[in-house]
Amino acid sequence: MPSSHTPAPRCQWFSILAGALDRRSGRRLALLFLGVLLARGRQARSCWIRAAGLSSQYRRCYPTAAAVGRRAEAIATRLLVEVLRPLVTGPRVVLALDDTPTARYGSQVQGAGVHHNPTPGPAGSGFVYGHVWVVLGLLVAHPLGGVVALPLLARRYIRKANLGAVRAADRPPFATKLTMAVGLVRWAHGWLALWGKAVWVVADGAYAQGPVLKPLRKLGVTVVSRLRRDAALCSVPPARVPGRPGRPRVYGTERVSLAKRAAHPGGWSTGMFTVYGKSVEKRYKTFVATWRPAGGAIRVVLVDEPHGWVAFFGTDTTATVADILERVADRFTLETCFRDLKQVAGAGQQQVRGVPSNVGCFHLCAWAHTLTEVWAWNQNAExxxxxxxxxxxxxxxxxxxxxxxxxxxxxxxxxxxxxxxxxxxxxxxxxxxxxxxxxxxxx
Incomplete structure (x- = not known):
């Protein structure tokens, strides 16, 4: 369905985001956003071009998508500051962090490799050939109820063994997923700190490691995540004796066993919490311990579930049990967002080869998802x-x-x-x- 007119109402967002590129590419990008939203069926880049009415300029649209990949951070900054700012209410900003794969085919796709598949399905394989994206999303409470994840920015993870297949001009330095996660939070924190709100990050348990927790603690960011059952926790050190030389202790001398704490019949409490959109009763224990990967003290919460006990933590020791459990449940909305990105927005269906083009196409799908949610924010549900x-x-x-x-x-x-x-x-x-x-x- 070709389009030759750029709608004015609400679509000023397209022009705001496109302003991060030069004037000529920016105008095509604004129309390309329209094509991403109007395209039907398979979300190939050619379908976007036809839906946007840019068929006569199709050759110029390809470098525009690559320019989006190179300027993704600048465009995401405009999205966060100029579009999403009114949706953030309350004393804190909550971010979600996770990674997701997109399947690809063909040996000429630069940087594609074999990765772990977290959702293989009944007949799927435990591994998938394609890309892995480390995604940072903004969690906001929707007026109709529930929490919605809005993807902001992503980093494409390329295995070290696959970097050699990338063209030298587009070859990024190797970085682990943990390093990418810290970089994403640093980018967001640089702008969110200007809002005068506390920044919380809820992450998958795979990111609950020292290379992530220690840098974010120094930034003043609170991290909430799942805790390993065999985590080597220590007690809280006693108060320092006045006049005693040396630095105060950070970690206690006694080991804390989560299994023993969970097996002990005493100390359990019961409370009502809102998780996954429902108010449920949970049986829990909570205490403060020290953990070397976190660089200091953490608030630990043990929850007695029907299938066994599970452990969660927050790097803010003053956080309540409700703060930790509800944020952990809210992180699942990012998983739902990944499903919609692939099934509705068509992320990963674009048959492009270069690294900048792949990054640009993924972000166009992610930002189209975010803008759709923002447009529908105050719309009547009926x-x-x-x-x-x-x-x-x-x-x-x-x-x-x-x-x-x-x-x-x-x-x-x-x-x-x-x-x-x-x-x-x-x-x-x-x-x-x-x-x-x-x-x-x-x-």
């Missing part, structure tokens, strides 16, 4: 799911999905273009009815 009336087998009370929000925004964008094309010298009622019919058939 309007977002109005198309379900044609499907009586569907649950009308089900919360609007990301696909519903994307569909509604597509209708809005197309309706604005139709209105711009037909002008004001026609029967608006008939044009509106015709537009709704065309929109229903098209989407």
């Amino acid at each position: 309007a977002l799911v109005g198309h379900r009336s044609a499907s009586p087998w569907d649950d009308p009370n089900r919360r609007p999905s990301h696909a519903d929000k994307r569909r509604a925004w597509q209708h809005k964008l197309l309706a604005q273009e139709i209105q711009a094309v037909v002008g004001e010298h026609h029967d608006h009622a008939k044009i509106r009815d015709l537009a709704h019919r065309c929109l229903d058939l098209a989407a």
Whole structure:
């Protein structure tokens, strides 16, 4: 569905993000964002170009996507500061950190390799050939209830063995996922510190290691994550004797065994917590210990689950049990975001080879996901799911999905273009009815 008009309402976001590129590439990028949202079926880059009405400039669109990959951090800064700032309320900003793979095919894809597949499925393999993305997302509470993850910025992880296949001009220095994670948080913290809010990061247990925890503690960032069952915890050191020479102790001398603490029948408490959108009762223990990978004291929370006990921690010892357990549950929304990125936005379906092009296409999908959620933020829920009336087998009370929000925004964008094309010298009622019919058939 080619488009020749850039809608003005709401689409000023496209121009804001495109302002990070030079003027000529920026104009194409603004239209390319429109194509990403309007494209149907397989989300190949050529489909974006056709949907944006840029077929006559298709050769120039390819370097534009590569320019997005090279300037991803500058564009993400505009997204965070100028678009998402009004959504952040409360005393703290919560970020989520995790990685996800996207499958690719072909030996000419630069930097692609064999990676662990966290979601193989019933017939899937434990490994996948393609890319791995370390993603930083912003967690915000939605007015309709629940927490939503909005992807901000990602880093592409390339195994050291695969760096040689990357063209020298585009070859990045090798960095581990942990190093990339710290870099992403440093970037966000540099801007979030200006807002005067505390910064919390909830991460997958794989990132609960010294190379991540110690640098973030120095930044003043609180990290919440899962704790290994065999974590080598120590007691809290006693208060320093006044006048005693030397530095105060950071770690205690006694070892703390999580297994023994969990097996002891005493010390358990019960409380109500909001996890995964529901209020549930949890049986827990909490205490403060010291842990060398964290660089000091941490708040530990043991939870008695039906399948056994699990341990979580926060690097802020004043954090409550609710703060830790609810943030851990909120991190799952980033996993849901990854699913929507691949199934709805089509991340990883673009058949591109170069490193900048791959990075640019992934970020275009991620930012389209974020902008869709922002557009639907204050929309009426009934309007977002109005198309379900044609499907009586569907649950009308089900919360609007990301696909519903994307569909509604597509209708809005197309309706604005139709209105711009037909002008004001026609029967608006008939044009509106015709537009709704065309929109229903098209989407």
